[in-house]
Amino acid sequence: MSHATTLAAPARRRAGDGGDRLFAGLCLGAGILVLLLLGAIILTLFLGGLPAFRAFGAEFLWSTAWSPVEGREKYGALVPIFGTVVSAVLAILVAVPLAFGVAFFLTELAPPWLRRPVGTAIELLAAIPSIIYGMWGLFVLVPLVQQYIQLTLGDALGAIPLVGFLFASNSFAGTSLFSAALVLAIMILPFIAATMRDVFGQVPAVYKESAYGLGCTRWEVMRGVVLPYTRVSVVGGIMLGLGRALGETMAVTFVIGNANRLPTSLFDPSTTIASIVAMEFPESLMGSLKQSSLLALGFLLFVISFIVLAISRLLLRSRLKG
CATH class of the missing domain: 1.20.5 (Single alpha-helices involved in coiled-coils or other helix-helix interfaces)
Known part of the structure; x- marks a missing residue:
């Protein structure tokens, strides 16, 4: 045998x-x-x-030109590029602190019976179609921004030297870069929060218990133990949210105003690469200069996403070496 x-x-x-x-x-x-x-x-x-x-x-x-008049066609990419980058960056600035707060609450503060329903509710936000976010933003969020946020910030911050113009109310339609950023922040919040919650939960308990044994508070444990241990995954989750924000189409199309001009205030209407392609591509003729310009914008969106990813990799590499 x-x-x-x-x-x-x-x-x-x-x-x-x-x-x-x-x-x-x-x-x-x-x-x-x-x-x-x-x-x-x-x-x-x-x-x-x-x-x-x-x-x-x-x-x-x-170029800021966007003139589809036959015989005088001229197109430029500056306005949609500016709208894409600014709206995505603003969304990240709003979403990351909220996502961190949610993840910190679920992993360190919430009682066990509350963690599962709250976590499930956060994950369900990711399953909502983007067009629903856009409709909700247009009928609910935009009026709130118009009535309570735009005028309040304009009156309170509009007179500040050098930065006051960012909060000036040049348009009272409510559809603006600011509204688009808020909708994007809500859309990317579940992706970032879910990633942070999962990686925070993977930190070995002995590390945190050792810090608590030395007398550290919850925030000190989070800042000194959890975040250094999980920073690569946290940055990856943030980049995932940023990529979603850069390429979002329908929700932004509903609330950004779709104006082909360079905004001078956060409350001015503008456009993004994805929204202008969605709005104008069906009307462009096959092989026309307009269609070529829209395809060129799509290529530039790929380039922007690649640059953002490359910068995040470099930052991570430098922090790991440090």
């Missing part, structure tokens, strides 16, 4: 080796497929936007 077992073992290993090779090949193929799909999308957008880049040159990046 011992001899039979010895002979059977190599056969089992050979069969297992074949399965391992097959699995490794499938995984490699899946990874290559993702790269090919990503490369195909980027190449399609670049080739589609090439006529616009050739027609307008580098000026396309900083």
Whole structure:
């Protein structure tokens, strides 16, 4: 029996080796497929936007023009790029502190019977379609911003030198960069909060118990133990939310105002790359300069997302080395 077992073992290993090779090949193929799909999308957008880049040159990046009049067509990317970046950054500034508070409450303060329902409610926010967020923002959030936030901040902060213009009320429609940022913040909150909650819960209990044994408070344990241990995952969750904010379409289209002009205040209407493509692509003619400009904007959105991701990686690497 011992001899039979010895002979059977190599056969089992050979069969297992074949399965391992097959699995490794499938995984490699899946990874290559993702790269090919990503490369195909980027190449399609670049080739589609090439006529616009050739027609307008580098000026396309900083021009605020958007004139679809036949014979005098001129397009620029500055306004949608500005709206995309500013609305996403404002959303992150609002969402990250709220998400951190939610995660801190769920992992350190909430009683066990409350953690599951609150956590489930946060996760359910991520399942709401973006168009529902947009409709809610238009009919509920925009009137609140118009009546209570815009005028209040304008009166209180509008006279401050150098930064007061950011809160000036140049438009009273309510649809604005600020409204878009609030809707985006609510949309990305569950992604960031869920990531933070999960990684905070993975910190070894002995680390936190040691800090508590030294007399640390909950906040000191969070700041000195939990955050350093989980900072890579926390930044990853924030970048996930930022990527969602940069590419969001329908919700932003409802509440940003869709004005092709450079805003001078947080309460001015504007537009983003995703919203202007959604609004005007169906009206563009196949092969027209307008369609090429919209495809060029899509390519620029890829570039912006890549730059943001690269910066986050560099920041993480420098902090890890430090």
